[in-house]
Amino acid sequence: MVWLGTIVTALVTIDPHLFGTIAGERGQQRLLNGIITLILFFTVLFANFAEAIAEGRGKAQADALRSTRSDTMARKILADGSIESVSSTSLGRGDRVKLVAGDVIPADGEVIEGIGSVDESAITGESAPVLKQPGTDIASSVTGGTRLLSDELTVRIAQDPGQGFIDRMISLVEGAERTKTPNEIALTVLLAVLTQVFLIVVATIPSIGNYIASFLDTSLGPAVADTFRAGSSIAILISLLVALIPTTIGGLLSAIGIAGMDRVAQFNVIATSGRAVEACGDVNTLLLDKTGTITLGNRLADEFIPANGHNLEELARVCLAASLFDETPEGRSIVALARNLGANLDIDGQPGEGVPFSARTRMSGTDRDGEEYRKGAVEAIKGFVRSRGGSVPASLDQARERVSRLGGTPLAVCRGNDIYGVIYLKDIVKPGLKERFDQLRRMGVRTIMLTGDNQITASVIAAEAGVDDFIAEATPEDKIEVIRREQSQGKLVAMTGDGTNDAPALAQANVGVAMNSGTQAAKEAANMVDLDSDPTKLIDLVTIGKQLLITRGALTTFSVANDIAKYFAIIPTIFAAAGIGPLNIMGLKSAQSAIVSALIYNALIIPVLIPLALKGVQFRPLTADQLLRRNILIYGVGGMIAPFIAIKIIDEIISAIGLR
Structure with a gap:
């Protein structure tokens, strides 16, 4: 809508009387219309700039990933046991390839023979080699684009060309599958309703203005009436509409979502969609494996x-x-x-x-x-x-x-x-977890520890770690049962997993985080993949998700408060000549200067808020009610006060340089 308004104001800059004769000198109108066109142009530019910055970060990461993917030659094992040199792009699911030290693994697959060390730094950023061997869920999975450092491996290809893990990562970070989340859709509907309300307000101004002008013509004289009619020109009406509609949050909405996925990527986690990141913020229950997540994992x-x-x-x-x-x-x-x-x-x-x-x-x-x-x-x-x-x-x-x-x-x-x-295996709880679980509890997130240990051991570890509940002697089937039970109570559940037996539970969970060291089945079932294979990141992901929702809520509150403030700042100046001048409590010089001042503020506030949209509002572990009160106090009240101050300052500057 803003870009359409820019085109219309550009046309009336060329011919001020294009949509009918208006009061005032042609040169003065052309100057005013030109200024409005320029401001609208920068409004569009700033809104696109916010999204471009966020998308640019994703594309930079995609380029880095793309550099790891190259068309290499692979030693394909034929049905008769002979070896043929083929391009990696010609390999399909089920093909077997022979790898020797120094080879780049041509595609995602499973080790079926041999043992060797693999450099996965291109994917995980971790320089330490990873031992790969057949017969286990975790150690047998290899990723295309990584390099075999030692010995020899025989690998069965698990994906067709273009469907490998790196290919999917590139597609995701480039935003090829970027779709609006349910919360974004709901917010878009709200913004559309507000836009319709202000559109009706602006659309009724010309008819009301003509009626008032005809009254002023007889009571106060033609000069006053012409001044009033000037406030109803097409350029002024477009400016008023743009100033009133929620362009601030509209321009930042996509950037907030993309930045959320980018923050997840900075934690070396790949999310399948913005929906997955947002779901982290709505999570009520965390399912955490004891070994490796709550304890250090190396029981001795x-x-x-x-x-x-x-x-x-x-x-x-x-x-x-x-x-x-x-x-x-x-x-x-x-x-x-x-x-x-x-x-x-x-x-x-x-x-x-x-x-x-x-x-x-x-x-x-x-x-x-x-x-x-x-x-x-x-x-x-x-x-x-x-x-x-x-x-x-x-x-x-x-x-x-x-x-x-x-x-x-x-x-x-x-x-x-x-x-x-009995063998006594000593478990060590990771330091700092109890404090983090306390933070989650204050946010209304319940933590459940899953362990194969007996009831007594599980209760001791649970008490030491500070989790809310635990399930002892748990089997893979218990995970799905717990997830379904929690979901039946209207809760959103997050969990981590790495094995094939975790795949059903990862698919059932609202947020499933698979370890990069895990099996292909686990990674395909999950909606996030942790490249560092660190299950404790699930706690960080919940924090990031909540920060995303808080940021969107804070900026929406600020934007709507801005619109309300601008409405009460501008409307009294338009009808000042009709006897409601006392409502112009800010003493703005004229309707034109008030609208242009609001328009300038409207354009400038977008780049001012871009860093906040990309970085996110500072996160505090508070309950939903506490966060709501904090948002209303800071961004609601602040959103009401900021436009009054800024518009008044800009109005004084405009008046000082004679552009009233």
């Missing part, structure tokens, strides 16, 4: 606690046997502690066969010399022992309770149907 074996009549030496030997094939930090720490206690195994012959950990069985171990060595969750080991005809001693529960009260994780250990004792 601190002590072996014998049970069932066994001594420490026997327990250490069984712990060593059960952990021979466990390459996790916990497994390696168990092996180290067992060997420090003197445990040793004769592995000259067959070392046995490893049994990997499963989220369903919740245990791992070794099958060796006809014996089954297992370690895992206490309840899982109890079930395993009973299934082999064994019994569970009371000393096992005593050892578990002792570890749980220390806030550690107990792992039961058995050989066949004989329980040997």
Whole structure:
């Protein structure tokens, strides 16, 4: 609407009487119309400038990502086992490629053979290489554009050309999929209604003006009537409309949304849409995994606690046997502690066969010399022992309770149907989390910790971390159940995940943040991807989302307050000659100068607010009612006062230089 008004005022600058004869000298009208056209032009320019700055940041990030994507040659493994050199753009889902040290990984895929270190700095910014190997959800996923640093890998391609992770990231940060969020749509409707109201006000002014002018013609003389008619010229009416309609927030609305996605990107998180960022601000419930999110994640074996009549030496030997094939930090720490206690195994012959950990069985171990060595969750080991005809001693529960009260994780250990004792894995809660959870609580966000630990351990960790609730002995299915339960109560839920078994829950959650180190299924199900694979960022994302909503609300409040103030500043000056001059409390010189002053203020306030729109309003962990009161006080009252002061100053300047 503003650009259309600019065109019309440009036309009446060329011919002031284009839409009918008006009072006043042609040269004076042309000057006034020219000034109005120039101000309107800068209003459009400033509004576009705000969005251009925000989009420019996204395009710069897209260019950086695009530089990592290149058309490389790949060694494609054919059906007969031979290798053919092909372009990476010709690879499709299901193709297998051979990679050697120094190769750029041609496309997203899954490692099916080999082991090697991959440089993912082009994606994550982290220089430390990442070990990739088959057989696990996390370590088997590779991203196109990253580089293999050592050894050899065979990779199965998971995406067709143009659909890889980097391609989707480029599309997202460039704004190709930028759509209005529900809140933006609602705000746009509000602005449209306000525009219609002020349009009706302005449209009725000429008819009212003609009636009043005819009255003034007989009562106060033609000179006064002509002065009044001059205030109803087409250029003045357009200026009045532009000054009154909410152009400020209209010009900044897109910039606020784009800047929100940009702030998320600065945290090294890619959002699929502005809707995802905005949803973070509306989140009521956070689901947080204990390991890696609330605790440091590297649980280490601190002590072996014998049970069932066994001594420490026997327990250490069984712990060593059960952990021979466990390459996790916990497994390696168990092996180290067992060997420090003197445990040793004769592995000259067959070392046995490893049994990997499963989220369903919740245990791992070794099958060796006809014996089954297992370690895992206490309840899982109890079930395993009973299934082999064994019994569970009371000393096992005593050892578990002792570890749980220390806030550690107990792992039961058995050989066949004989329980040997408990491993104490020490958990360390990340520093500073309790204060952050307190902030979230003040904002009305409820935190729920999910853990595979037993009730006692979970309660100790939950109390130390300061979460609102916890779910012990949780399975992947429990996540979806909790999400659905919270959503059925009208709450918005956010969670993090990295494995294929997390994909359904990530898709169900209102905000699902997948780790970049996670599987392709998890990344496709989520609406955000954390390139640093740091689950604690979920807390930061909630803060960013709330800051986005607060910024939009604050600037909307300021803009609407501005419009109301400008209305009561300008309208009395237009009808001053009709006997309502006393309402011109600011003493503005004339209707023309008042409208032009408001128009200048209207144009200048946009670039003044651009830094605030891009950076965001300062965030404070307050409740919704407290934030509303704060916004009304600062941006509502401030939005009413600022136009009165600025318009008065500009009006005095215009009068001083003789442009009344």
